[in-house]
Amino acid sequence: MTETPSYLTTTAEAYDAVAVLYAELFHDALDRQPLDRAALAPFAELVRTGGAGTLVAEVGCGPGHMTAHLRDLGLDAFGIDLSPVMIKLAREAYPDLRFEVGSMDATDLADGELGGILSWYSIIHTPPQELPPYFAEFHRVLAPGGYLLLGFFDSEGGPVMEFDHKVTLAYRWPIDGLAELAREAGFVEVGRMLREPQEDERQFRQGRLLMRKQ
Template sequence: MTAAAYDAMAVRYAEFARDVWDASPMDNAALAAFVDHVRGAGPVADLGCGPGYLTAHLRDAGLDAFGVDLSPAMIEIARANQPGLRFEVGSMAALDIPDASLGGILSWYSMIHTPPEEVPGYFAEFTRTLASGGHVLLGCFESDGEPLTVFDHAVTPAYRWPLDELAALARDAGLTELGRVYRVPGENERFRRGALLLRKS
């Protein structure tokens, strides 16, 4: 369902997302911290890479980055935009990545559509594929003091998470929180945003 929804919106979404990253210095700061932690640690997977803009950013920052996305249409756009990078169709629930092979994982708003009961399995895959000491940067819509709630995302329904709950699920999977970022909604944004920096214990 999520893959089909993004397939249908792929071209439009790629246009929308092209410059959205540049609008938030706080998001850029979170990504810069992640890059500093994973530099030289091995391959970095951009999971839920969409059109591949952040995968290219990681590459330009000197990382050995590649992208994975559930949507074949998104991967087609990513490959066309960045022919020098590797992009694969795949699910975060069952990654075609060897055990303990990654230095880092970027999961930037790529779990927002995941039903809450499936999130522990995603974190388990992160732990399985990360080398010891590997890092994860996870971005999400934050609940702003409310319980976990679903909302009408432009592509398909998505979730707003309390960061404490996400951090607890990550901890149960063997990922230790190093830090977090909250930011208020920017122009044309509805909800508060959150990010977690995690490390495999």
């Protein structure tokens, strides 16, 4: 049996420990972030009209508020997260949605099962050298023409930067570097967005990348 990488165990345990507070802080986060809603809306529209199906996984779903937003945008959305406590909270908050404990680099999904994947700050805790298998898994489970939307902290022109996230160790990425990793995995870029942090957010520029499986 393959041993679970230590960074995954550390990340799951760290989010278990703060899950209740995290859910309280972020349950209405999108209400205060019009640019984030503006990034999610075209993703949802492209998935709905793209012909690859409307089944969408939010990988690293946390307490489920983003998964619920995708449902409200007309998608058949479900969530996956490493943290059992986060999944418990998500199921309690949104009993009409499906949530599963799991790792986004090794899902139980069939090849080409999904029309879309949302990875909203879920790759930030992955060591850079471990990230290519995640893109390979995203590519495997997406149908041809399916869409991938990434949310992350931008390194503002610099290289990948390690930083002390409030929950556990994390990384800031150059937007071009993430786009290149996705291209190497078989994705083409559809669009990108960079926005400045709001007053109540960590003071890093934030990036969004929208990709399509070839």
